[in-house]
Amino acid sequence: MNPPLTRALARLSALTLLAGLAVAGPASPASAADLTLTVDVGQVVRPATQVASGGLYGVGSDSEPTTDMLLPLNPTSFTQPPPGTTHLGNGATEPCCDALDVGHNITRAGAQQFIRLPDIYPTFPYEWQGWADWEQKVTTMVEDRLAATDTTNIHGWELWNEPDWTWDTQEAGSFNDGWTRTYELVRSLDPVTPIVGPSPSVYRHDDMLDFMSHARDTGTVPDVIVWHELGDMNWDSFDDHVADYRAIEERLGISPRPIAINEYNSFNQMDIPSVALHWMSAFERHGAREAHRAYWFEAGTFDGLFTLDNEPTASYWLYRWYGEMTGNIVATTPESWLDGVASYDSSRQIVNVAFGGDWGDNTVDVTGLGSFGFSVDVRILSTPGSGRHTHVAEPTLVREATMPVSGGRISVPVDGMDAEGAYQLLVTPAGGPTTSWQQVYEAENATVVNAQTRSSGEASNGYYVGGIDGDADMRSDSFVDFTVNVPEARSYTMTIDYANGTGATSTHGLAYNGSDWSTVSYPPTAGWGQFATTSVTVDLDAGYNVIRLAKGSPHFEGGTGYAEIDRITLS
Structure with a gap:
């Protein structure tokens, strides 16, 4: 057996036994049809936040x-x-990817991270060494994190990973009791950082209930609910799992928790x-x-978005298109295997659709384009179905055209x-x-x-961000990090749309690209959720910059004081 595959195949075999998941299966439909993906620009789903752009051991x-x-x-x-x-994951000879070692890289990229405690053990499945050993390990791990006072993104x-087949019930007792004991230990050391779980390898109603x-009866309900979605072509089950979980919350009188899926896809299809x-x-x-x-494979490659030589793969371009989505995610209606994700940025009037999944000649219908005028420019790019070891230097231009708009709609053929x-x-x-580069x-x-996205007309x-209230320490500090992309290095005027209902001037700290802190002042507005503007000057590098506004x-x-943030505009 190829050593890097040991962990993946061991897990896959266990999943097959536990849940009947297919070890192999087709990655795509066997035949094509004339299918249509419909995109409704006027139907908002949620703000664009790149929900699926995360990775397990993605940063090395x-x-x-x-x-x-x-x-x-x-x-x-x-x-x-x-x-x-x-x-030593997937046949590695040296441990890697310690959350504190990679933390600043992740923060500079505008992301956050969970710390997986049981990966303190060298092997997978984990080899239980007793409660005294585990509690000593947990205490040390939490104390090491608390000592990292400049790390904000945890x-x-x-608390555990895939307990449905990695928890040693014979030696450690029931997982539910083990969860409570570990939860209470972590909370005694760190009462601030969210606790996430239970992280089973598959979603099962009876186990979750x-x-x-x-957890409800012992006061140890996770702050974020985690499970894994693994297996060939299992994405159609996710909505059923969410509905089932929400019904459990309602039945038990538990307030809705955010859902995180911190492992998804399958061994066979990871690179498609x-x-x-x-x-x-x-x-x-x-x-x-x-x-x-x-x-499943090499750590530090963002799980196959880069080759071992740090070059983009075919999947990289899909995730890059997804990373470019701004404004709101809007509704898409799939047909058969043809599916997609779409966004609409009203500040620039850009509709961005990532789509695919079927063979042959198909169509993308886009509706809700009434404000775009009588004609639109369309551009189609493609990336192939090659795997993680194949460098794809750039996507392929499929088509560029100007098309008439009829009734706020276009029909784009993709042959x-x-x-x-x-x-x-x-x-x-x-x-x-409307602008040659993104300014809003x-x-x-x-x-x-440590703040909240809220909706408001x-x-x-x-939408806007409120509750930017925390400043006690690195665990509770509240801030918003804007990743901006500008065409040249120079000074820019940054206008902040904000609300301040305190009745007095409030302030945030402003820093970018490792700069020293300066202060932004927010005079009172008519109330919370009622916005005014203030402007400052920022000196930015050409390309990407991260700008932090912090309580x-x-x-x-x-x-x-306190302030809410609606948006920033660079000019």
Whole structure:
């Protein structure tokens, strides 16, 4: 057996026994039909936050992948091993990817991370060494994190991984009791950082009901609910799993928790772009907060988005198109295997559709284009169905055209589709978007840390960020990180749309690209959720920059009062 496959195949065999998942299966339909994917620009699903752009062991070090490689993908979050890890995943000869070692790279890329505690053990499945050993390990891991006072991006402790087949019931007792004991230990050391779980390898109603009942009764309900979605072509089950879980919450009187899927896809299909696209579509439609590509192969390659030589693969281009989605995710209606994810940025009038999944001659219908005028420019790119060891230097241009708009609708033919590849459709008013580069950045599209995205008809895109209130320490600091992309290095005017209902001037700290902190002042507005503007000057590098507006942050004394953020505009 090839050593790097040991963990993947061991897990796959166990899943097959436990859940009847197929070990092999077709990656795409056997035949094509004339299918239509419908995109409704006027039907908002949620703010664009790249839900599916995360990875398990996706970052290998402070420079692998480099921050510059990660930024265009706009990653949301990762699951990484704990401080002091000894884990040798997938045949590795040296441990890697310690959450604290990679933390600043992840933060610079605008993402957050869960720490997976049981990956302190060297082997998988884990070899239980007794409660005294485990509790000593947990204490050390948490204390190491608490000592890292400049690390802000830890947004969850994952207490165990796949307990449905890795928990040693004979030696450690029941998992539910073990969860409670570990939860209470972590909370005694760190009462702030969210706790996430239970992280089973597959979703099962009876197991989840049993776990949640026990957690409710012992006061140890996770802050974020995690399970894994693994197996060939299993994306169609996700909506049923979400509905079942929400029914359990309601039955038990538990307030709704965010859902994170911190392992998704399958061993067989990990490197097929159209398969990843199906997962993206399911997670965006059905309410996941975040989802992480599974760790079947090499760590530090963003789970196959880069080759071992740090070059883009075919799947990279799909995730890059997805990373470019701004504004709101809008409704898509699939037909058979043809599916997609779409966004609409009203500030630039750009519709961005990532689609694929079937062979032959198909169509993308886009409705809700009444404001685009009588004609639009369309551009279609493609990426092939090749795997993680094949470098794809750039996507292929399929078509560029100007098309008439009739009744706010266009019908875009896409001939000769490859069911394993993926495609991007860009639609703008004829002559291009309203600005040549993105100038408006919505707060709800940014990295929101210890704050909340809220909806309002007064906000520029229907959403804003409030509750930016924390400044106690690196675990509770509240801030918004905007990843911006500018055409040249120079000074820019940054206008902030904000609300301040305190009746007095409030302040945030402002920093970007490692700069010293400065202060932004927010005079009172008419009330919360009622916005005004203030402007500052920022000196930005050409390309990507990360701008932080913070109530609290390491090396910053903290803002005064409170303020909400709607968006920033660079000019």
